[in-house]
Amino acid sequence: MAEHTRSSITIDATPATVMAVIADFAAYPAWTGEVKEIEVLGTGEDGRAAEVRLLLDAGAIRDEHVLAYTWDGDREVSWTLVRSQMLRSLDGSYTLAPLAGGRTEVTYQLAVDVKIPMLGMIKRKAEKVIIDRALAGLKKRVEG
Structure with missing residues (x-):
């Protein structure tokens, strides 16, 4: 990922x-505010999703994409x-690192390129909001 947040x-x-919560795509609409609909289109040899269709609705922005x-x-x-x-491109990742006491540090990295012109500063701010909401939702879902 070139420029990422x-x-x-x-x-x-x-x-x-x-990771079990991250891999449970069917539950995404319950803990991610923007994901309204999800469909796993294919799975890998490990049984986890390989291709997923998501319908996002973030107010002014409504989009369907496949990842x-x-x-x-x-x-x-x-x-x-x-x-x-x-979107022109969307690359992201969750990296999980075990910590003492059975805890985990989760790092979310995201790079988005939209088809409409957008200043880099505004794009990075939007990426930061997406990341912060996702991490907070993930924490609440896992610990709740």
Whole structure:
């Protein structure tokens, strides 16, 4: 990922527990505000989603896109854009690092390129909002 935004959070759960929540796409509408509909289009040999269609509704921005996922056990999941109406590219990842006491540091990295012109500063701010909301939602879902 060339220009990306990154943030981390500590979750009181093991990497396996955190990754199980990340891999449970059917539950995304319950804990991610923007994801309204989700469909797993294909799975990999490990049984985890390889391609997923998401319908997002963030008020002024409504888009449907398909993402391709790559899994590295309970250590990392990354994704890249297959197709979208509004996005030119979308690359992201969750990296999970075990901490003492059965906790996990989760780092979310995201790079988005939209088809409409947007200043870099505004784009990075939007990425930061997406990341912070996702991490907070993930923490609440895992620990709740």
